Amino acid sequence: MANKQGRKLEQHIAVFGEIGSGKTVLVSSFFGPYQEREAVRKRGLRVLARDPGQGNALHRNYLGMRDSAHVPSATRFDSTSYTFDIRLEGDRGNSRRRQHRPDATLVWHDYPGEWFESTLSGAQEEARRLETFRTLLGSDVALLLVDGQKLKDYQGEEERYLKSLFGNVKRGLLTLKDPLLENEGPLTQFPRIWVIALSKADLWPDLDVYAFRDMLIDKASDEIADLRDVIGGLVADKAALSVGEDFVRLSSARFDAGSIDLTQRVGLDLIMPMASVLPLERHLRWFRSKKLSHGVAKRLLDNAGPIAAAGQAIALKVLPGKYKALALLFNAELIERVAEAGKEQLEGVKAEATEKHDLLTATLAQFQLDLNAAERDGVILRSER
Ligand SMILES: Nc1nc2c(ncn2[C@@H]2O[C@H](COP(=O)(O)OP(=O)(O)OP(=O)(O)O)[C@@H](O)[C@H]2O)c(=O)[nH]1
Numbered sequence: 001m002a003n004k005q006g007r008k009l010e011q012h013i014a015v016f017g018e019i020g021s022g023k024t025v026l027v028s029s030f031f032g033p034y035q036e037r038e039a040v041r042k043r044g045l046r047v048l049a050r051d052p053g054q055g056n057a058l059h060r061n062y063l064g065m066r067d068s069a070h071v072p073s074a075t076r077f078d079s080t081s082y083t084f085d086i087r088l089e090g091d092r093g094n095s096r097r098r099q100h101r102p103d104a105t106l107v108w109h110d111y112p113g114e115w116f117e118s119t120l121s122g123a124q125e126e127a128r129r130l131e132t133f134r135t136l137l138g139s140d141v142a143l144l145l146v147d148g149q150k151l152k153d154y155q156g157e158e159e160r161y162l163k164s165l166f167g168n169v170k171r172g173l174l175t176l177k178d179p180l181l182e183n184e185g186p187l188t189q190f191p192r193i194w195v196i197a198l199s200k201a202d203l204w205p206d207l208d209v210y211a212f213r214d215m216l217i218d219k220a221s222d223e224i225a226d227l228r229d230v231i232g233g234l235v236a237d238k239a240a241l242s243v244g245e246d247f248v249r250l251s252s253a254r255f256d257a258g259s260i261d262l263t264q265r266v267g268l269d270l271i272m273p274m275a276s277v278l279p280l281e282r283h284l285r286w287f288r289s290k291k292l293s294h295g296v297a298k299r300l301l302d303n304a305g306p307i308a309a310a311g312q313a314i315a316l317k318v319l320p321g322k323y324k325a326l327a328l329l330f331n332a333e334l335i336e337r338v339a340e341a342g343k344e345q346l347e348g349v350k351a352e353a354t355e356k357h358d359l360l361t362a363t364l365a366q367f368q369l370d371l372n373a374a375e376r377d378g379v380i381l382r383s384e385r
C-alpha cells in the first residue's frame, strides 16, 4: 500500500497444497467476489488482476461455480503466480497519477505439492522447480494446506495422511537446499511463518481451529518438528521461525450436491491480513526478543516499510513527524500496541483515519479487527511466541 512517502507495498503469500487440495478453487473464490457489482461498497476494496487473461480465467472459474455448480478443472503441475492490484475505496479520482497506481499489491504463489510428492522426470523439470521456488521466496507467509477431504478419507488414521504430507514438504525442501544456498548461504528472505490451513473446512463443521491444532499435535508433531528443523537449516536467524504454530480454517464455499454456495466462505477474508499484518507483528516481536538480529530485522522490516509506517500511525494515532522504515527498529514497541489494541480502540482509529482519508491506516486497522474477530470465532489461531 502506498504510504505518505509514496512507497509501494507488495506483499507475497505462498500457498502449498497437494493435488486436489483446493488451491485453484481458493484463489477463484478469493478473487471472484471482488468482481461483483456490490463488491466495493461491501468490501471497501477493489481487487484487479494485473494480467487480464488470468483475471478472466479466475472470474470464469468463479462464475462456473456460482451459476452452474461447475468446479474448475484440475491444474495439477501448473505453478502459477497471480498478481492482484488493490485499490482502497475512496482513492479513485484523487489525482490522475493515483488512478494508475494501486495502493497495494498481493502476489499469490501457488506451489503444487506434487513437486514435493513425485520424483521429477529430469534436469529440466528440476530446474523449473527451483526457478518456481525462487519466485516465492519473497513471501513472509506460507500457507500449507491440509486437505479436509483427504483427512476425512483417512478418518481414524489421519496420522497416515498427515505424516506423508509433512514428510513430502520436508523432503522437497531438502532437495532444494543445496541449490538455494549455493550462492548466498542462509536466506534472509524466506517464508518464516508457516500457517497450517485446513482446506475444505466445511467438511469439518465441528472442528474449530483449536481442535484442528490438537489433531496435528497429536498425530504429526514429530513431522512438524522435522519440517521446522529443515526450514531452520535454510534461513539466517533460525530462531525467528513459526512453523506449525499458526493455524487457520479455510473453506472456499459450501459444496452440496448440485450447488456451490460461494457466499458461505470461511477464512478467505483473512488472506490479506495474514499476508500483511501478521508478518509485521511477528517480525517486530522477534526483533524485540532478539530472535532476529539487527541486520535481518532491518531488511525484513524495510520491505514492510509502508505498512509498518501505517501500523505505527495506528499505534500512536497521530505520529509526530514522518517515520521511515528504519526508524521503526527503534519504535517497535509502538507497533506492538496495535496487536494489543482492543476492538473499540481499533474502531476509533479506523473511523478517524477514514475521516482523514488515510485509507491505508483505516484498512490496516480493519485487517487487525478481522484477525482478532476470527481468533474469537475459532477460525484462526496465532502463535504466542
Ligand atoms: N467441500 C469443499 N470442497 C472443495 C473446496 N475447495 C475445493 N473443493 C473440492 O476440491 C476439488 C479440487 O479443488 P482444486 O481447487 O481444483 O484443487 P487444486 O489444489 O487446484 O488441485 P490441482 O489443480 O489438481 O493441483 C474441487 O473440484 C472441489 O470439488 C472447499 O472449500 N470445500
Ligand SMILES: [Mg+2]
Residues within 6 Å of the ligand: 023, 024, 025, 073, 074, 075, 076
Ligand atoms: Mg489447481
